[in-house]
Structures are given as C-alpha cells and as structure tokens.
Amino acid sequence: xxxxxxxxxxxxxxxxxQRTDLFKHLATTQHPGTxxxxxxxxxxxxxxxxxxxxxxxxxxxxxxxxxxxxxxxxGGVSATVEYAVAVLGVTxxxxxxxxxxxxxxxxAKCTCMDHLPAVGSWLQHAESAKVxxxxxxxxxxxxxxxxxxxxxxxxxLANIQTHPSVRLAxxxxxxxxxxxxxxxxxxxxxxxxxxxxxFVALCEYPDTCALPARSAEAAA
Numbered sequence: 001x002x003x004x005x006x007x008x009x010x011x012x013x014x015x016x017x018q019r020t021d022l023f024k025h026l027a028t029t030q031h032p033g034t035x036x037x038x039x040x041x042x043x044x045x046x047x048x049x050x051x052x053x054x055x056x057x058x059x060x061x062x063x064x065x066x067x068x069x070x071x072x073x074x075g076g077v078s079a080t081v082e083y084a085v086a087v088l089g090v091t092x093x094x095x096x097x098x099x100x101x102x103x104x105x106x107x108a109k110c111t112c113m114d115h116l117p118a119v120g121s122w123l124q125h126a127e128s129a130k131v132x133x134x135x136x137x138x139x140x141x142x143x144x145x146x147x148x149x150x151x152x153x154x155x156x157l158a159n160i161q162t163h164p165s166v167r168l169a170x171x172x173x174x175x176x177x178x179x180x181x182x183x184x185x186x187x188x189x190x191x192x193x194x195x196x197x198x199f200v201a202l203c204e205y206p207d208t209c210a211l212p213a214r215s216a217e218a219a220a
Contacts, residue, residue: 022053032058035084037156038096039065039103043184046096058084064103064152065095066125070162078163085165085175091213093166095156096180096189097149108133108148109141129155150199153179153192157210170214177211 016023036046037060046052046059060067060080067077074082084090097104103123106113107130113120129151138144157179160166169175179192181199190199192210200208 019054022055026055030055030058030088032056032084032088033090034058034092034094035060035081035090036094036096037061037065037067037160038094038182039063039098039101041098041101044096044098044182049096049182049189058088058090063119063122064101064107064126065097065156066103066122066152067095067156067160067163068125069159070164081160081163082165085163085169089174091174092176092178093160094178094180095153095160096182097153098182099146099149099184101145101149104148104152105145107152108145125159126152126155128158150181150190150192153181157192161211170211173214176209176213178208179210 032055034056035058036050038044038046040061040063046057046061047054050057058080060077062077067081068075070078081093084093103119104126105111106119107123107126113123129148132155133144133148133151136147138147157177160177161170166175166177170177179199180202181190183189189202191202191205191208192198193200193205193208194210194212202208
C-alpha cells in the first residue's frame with residue numbers, strides 16, 4: 001500500500017502539474033473515442049499499451065475480458081457498454097484478450113471451479129468459445145490455451161452485438177468493432193481481420209478491423 005501512496009504523491013507533485021490544462025478540461029467533460037474491454041490481469045494496462053492520455057479511453061476490465069450477451073437483467077458490463085455507446089458516442093470498441101490469461105487457461109483445461117463458484121459462473125459466458133476450441137486439434141497445452149484466448153475474443157465480439165445500443169450504432173454506420181490479443185512478453189498485438197477471419201499482426205496491418213462500421217449505403 002505504501003508504494004501506491006508514494007506513487008500518488010509523485011503523481012500530484014510531478015505528473016499532474018504537467019497536465020494541468022488537460023485535467024481542468026476533463027473536470028467537467030469527457031469525450032473518449034474508444035471503449036476498451038480487457039482483462040483485469042495486472043499485467044495488462046490499456047493506457048500504457050495504447051499510449052493514451054486520460055479521457056481518451058473508456059475502459060471495462062473483468063476476468064477474461066467477457067461481455068455477457070444482452071438479457072432482460074443486464075449487469076454492470078451491459079450498463080457500461082450502453083453508456084459508452086449511447087451517451088458518450090464512442091466510435092470504436094476493442095475487445096482485448098492477452099497471453100497467459102488465467103481465466104482462459106482455466107476454461108481450456110476444464111479446471112474445477114467448485115472452490116470459486118462466482119468465477120465458475122462468470123466464465124460460463126465463454127462457453128461457446130470453449131466448444132469451438134475443444135472441437136479443434138492442438139499441438140500442445142500451450143497452443144490450446146493460446147487458441148482459447150483468440151476464440152474467446154471472437155465469442156465476446158458476437159456477444160456484444162446482441163446489445164441494443166451496439167446494434168443501433170452499427171445499423172447507423174457509427175461503430176467499428178475490433179478484436180485484439182496482446183502478447184505480454186513481446187509487446188505485440190494480433191488483431192482479428194474481417195476479410196480473412198484470422199488474427200494478423202497489428203504492426204503489419206494497422207488498418208485491421210474485426211467488424212468495420214457499415215456504410216450509409218449498406219445501412220439503408
């Protein structure tokens with residue numbers, strides 16, 4: 001805890017004065033362009049990964065970067081998605097998985113969750129990804145987990161499209177959806193490509209998008 005306090009004091013003394021005008025502006029408004037949905041894993045830091053300043057990302061973090069399908073009883077993730085899209089008007093949503101994900105490792109290896117009932121229940125939202133992953137051969141346990149991470153990103157992209165606010169924004173051609181996988185060791189990101197349905201290196205294909213916004217003509 002002491003490290004956090006010392007970090008805050010350093011922020012207040014050094015970092016905050018360098019961004020006084022920015023924080024003065026942000027004190028009464030925010031206009032983030034992107035909703036970034038990723039894992040709660042301490043090794044994944046969205047603002048560091050994307051080099052964004054305060055106010056530029058709207059972030060959801062949870063175990064396994066999961067977005068439950070919309071239901072009559074929406075929870076916190078659904079409410080946050082709705083606010084980001086319908087109120088803040090974000091133009092892009094990124095669902096970002098990562099290497100060595102504990103949640104996806106547990107799903108891929110069918111780890112018993114009897115001692116973690118809340119976690120086990122939550123990870124059921126990745127069941128469709130698990131079914132697909134189990135149907136394919138894998139060269140090793142590590143390859144199986146890596147594949148699970150990617151299949152989960154694809155599954156959560158499907159889930160988020162069941163949310164009314166997302167569907168409406170996409171019908172109007174206002175919202176792009178992106179699927180990323182971040183490799184902690186190398187710092188690289190693979191992104192889901194809409195045309196090939198494969199994950200490609202974002203540094204080589206920076207315009208890659210999983211589901212581009214529909215054009216006005218397509219939406220008409």
